[in-house]
Every structure is written in C-alpha cells, then in structure tokens.
Amino acid sequence: MPISLADKRATFRKLHGSGCFPIPNPFDVGSAKALAQMGFKALASTSAGFAWTIGKADNRVTVDEVCTHLTELCAAVDVPVNADFENGFAHEPEKVAANVTRGAKTGVAGLSIEDSTGDAARPLYDRNHAIERIKAARAAIDADNSGVMLTGRCEGFLVGQDDLAMVIDRLCAYADAGAECLYAPGIKTREQIAAVVKAVAPKSVNLLIGASGLSVAEVAELGVRRISVGGSLARAAWAGFMRAAKEIAEQGTFTELAKGYPGVELNKMFR
Template sequence: MTVSPKDKRAAFRSLHQGGCFVLPNPFDVGSAKALAHLGFKAIASTSAGFAWSIGKADNKVDVDEVLHHLSAISAAVDIPVNADFEGGFAHEPEGVAANVTRAVATGVAGLSIEDSTGDKAKPLYERNVAVARIQAARQAIDSAGGDVLLTGRCEAFLWGQPDLALVIDRLTAYAEAGADCLYAPGIKTREEISAVVKAVAPKPVNLLIGASGLSLQQAEELGVRRISVGGSLARMAWAGVMRAAREMAEQGTFTELASGYPGGDLNKMFS
C-alpha cells in the first residue's frame, strides 16, 4: 500500500520528537529501496552520491535533475525522504523560494538549505542573506501546506572556517527564521556537538558521520536527534566497483568479483 506524502511527513516529524535515529543516504532508487527493506524509518538524498551516479561532480547537477531524482526516490519507497537540496539552486531568496516550492511537489518529507556560496574566496553567504534564504524557504513550505520539515545548514566547517561561535550564531538565527532542524556538517568532537545541541534546543540537530565517529547511543547521549552519512554509502559502492574494475584493467584477473553481493538476494529483495 502506498503511503501518502502527508502521512510520510507526519511520520518524519514524529521521528524528531525524541531519541536519535539514523537517516542513511541512498544515491538512487535501488539503494533507497534497499535501505527501506532493511527497516530504516526514513532516508535522505545525497547531493554527492546522486551526482556521481549520473557521472557528474558534486554541486554540478542542475535543479531539474535533482527534482526528477527526488520524485523517483519519493515514489519508490513508503518511508519519508529528506532532500539534500544544496543551496536551493538559487542565490536570491526569491529563487530559493521558487525552487523549494518545486521540491515540495516531489513528495519529499523534508529538505535542507545550506549557506555555502560555492565561491572559495567568499564561501558563505553574508549572514543577513543566509537568514533571508531560510525565511524564504520557510515561507514557500508554509504556502504549500507547512508540513515539510526544513533543515537549516551552516557549512562553515566544510569550507575551512571551523569557528564554532560563528556556526552557533548562524544556526540559532536559522532556527529563529523558521528552520525546524539544524545541521552543521563537519563538527565532530563531543564538545562541539554538545554546544550546538544546547544552543538550538529544543529544536533537533542532525549530525553527519562519514566514517568512524560516535555511535548512535553516544550521539543520543549528547542530545543529537538524527544521524546522516552523506555520500558515504555511495563511496562504499564506488570502492567496490573501482577495485574490481582496476583489477580487470590492470591485471586481467577477476578475483574481486567474488566479493559482490549475491544476485539472488538482490532479486529477492527487489521482487
């Protein structure tokens, strides 16, 4: 039975009410279905993983490609999908609002807007502009019914500005501007995580874990509400492909193929 977008959105909001859950990031319809099959309660797209799946670099896809991807994943599973919507695919708040309206129509249960510009010389939007962009996203969601969960992201740590005070200032401003959840990819230490959680409480915080890091239980003890893994699952998939392909190309042997996931199990899962 197909679950409606309204019900998915209600379920997604409920997940943010207490505890901590894993929000893994599929990169295509198949990986989305596999994660749902494993029992995850919600999933999130990954800009990097999707870009690599269509032969592009991260942040080099256009809004139409992303909207098609979000529609496909949302229709493929009966669990909530959160959209990595990058910077809203526009600079001005009006453009962000227009694209967020289109994203809501794909059936996603949540979406995130980040404050990075893509310009290494000036990596973050000016604070007032960044806040206005979150406000615009909030207004677009509210105009469409208001049930899509909005995550405000501060990208400072990922762009060489590991200034925790700056991050907290921005996240609290994004919360006041209407973000339902806050996210600062790149924070890692217990002290950083705890400081962010306390600063934006009672609103929930998303924590990115890309390799070794805190366990689910440890993150929950710090007050984190959800954990995402970004492009890590996609990187794992590409690791297997590249190992096997390099062996074939460079050695003319095929031993790596023996470590592949059983085809019969995949057919059973997708049947």
C-alpha cells in the same frame, strides 16, 4: 497499501519528537529500496551520491535533475525522504523560494538549505543574506501548507571556517528564521556536538556521522535527533566497483568480482 504523502510527513515530524534515529542516504532507487527494506524509518538523499550516478561532480547537478531524482526516490519507498537541496540552486532568496516550492512537490518530507555559495573566494553567504534565504524557504513551505520540515545548514566546517561560535550563531539565526532542524556538517567532537545541541534547543539537530566516530547510542546521549551519512554509502559502493574494475584494467584478473553481493539475494530484495 501505499502510505500517503501526508502520513509520510506526519511520521517524519513524529520521529523528531524524541530519541535519535539514523537517516541513511541512498543514491538511487535501488539503494533506497534496499535501505527501506532494512527497516530504516526515514531516508535522506545525497547530493554527491546522486551526482556521481549521472557522471557529475558534487554541486554540479541542476534543480531539474534533482527534482526528478527526488520524485523517483519518494515514489519508490513508503518511508519519509529528506532532501539534500544544496543551496536551493539559487543565490537570491526569491529564487530559493521558487525552487523550494518545486522541491516540496516531489513528495519529500523535509529538505535542507545550506549557506554555501559555491565560490571558493567567498564560500559562505553573508550572514544576513543567508538568513533571508532561510526565511524565503520557510515562506515557500508555509505558502502551500505542505508540512515539509525545513533544515538549516551552516557549511562553515566544510569550507575551512571552523569557528564553532560563528557556526552556532548562524544556526541559531536560521532557527529563528524558521528552520526546524539544524545541521553543521563537519563537527566531530563530543564537545562541539553538545554545544550545538544546547544552543539550538529545543530545535532538532542533524549530525553527519561521516565526520564523527561516535555510535548511534553515543550520539543519542548528546541529544542529537538524527544521523545522516552523506555520500559515505555511495563512496563505499564506488570503492568495490573501482577495486574490481582497476584489477581487470591493470592486471587482467577478476578476483575482486568474487566479493560482490550475491545476485540471487539482490533479485529477492527487488522482487
């Protein structure tokens, strides 16, 4: 019997109550179904992974494309899905709010809003503007009582602004503005992770494991609540595809194809 949306959202919130859980990032319906069957308790979309499936670069997809993708992911699995909602696909707080309202209607259990502008000259929104954007997202979620969990992201480490004090200051401000989970992709060391966890407590922290060599158990000891992998699974899938395709194109041989996952097993999984 399919699990209701309300149950998915309640389950997602409960997962954030204690412990630490991996929340891997599928890039399409097939990868989402595969991860759900492996027993993961929740999934998260990946902006990069999805973009590559439709032949676009990361941060070049539209809100329409993302909402369609999220609707398909959420309908395909009985576990909660958290949305990588990039920067809300808008600059102005009121437009972020409108898009968050759309995003919530796709069936997600949570979504994140980042402070990246997409402008290399000014990669992060001014602090006050970034806070207003989080407040707008919070208000949009509260307006329809959806129960969607809001994650606030500071992209400082990803855009070359790796001042931990600045990142923590922003995360704390986003928490005060209504973010329930905080996320600073790019932090790597135990000291950085522990500092973020301590600063935003009792709010939850999401860690990007692609930027850290720590295990789930080690991350749990640091107080992190959930671990995502971003576009790493998508890149791993593309690695196998590119190796095999390049061999055919450049050498005229087909040995890499023998390393593919058995079609019989894939058919069983999707039966």
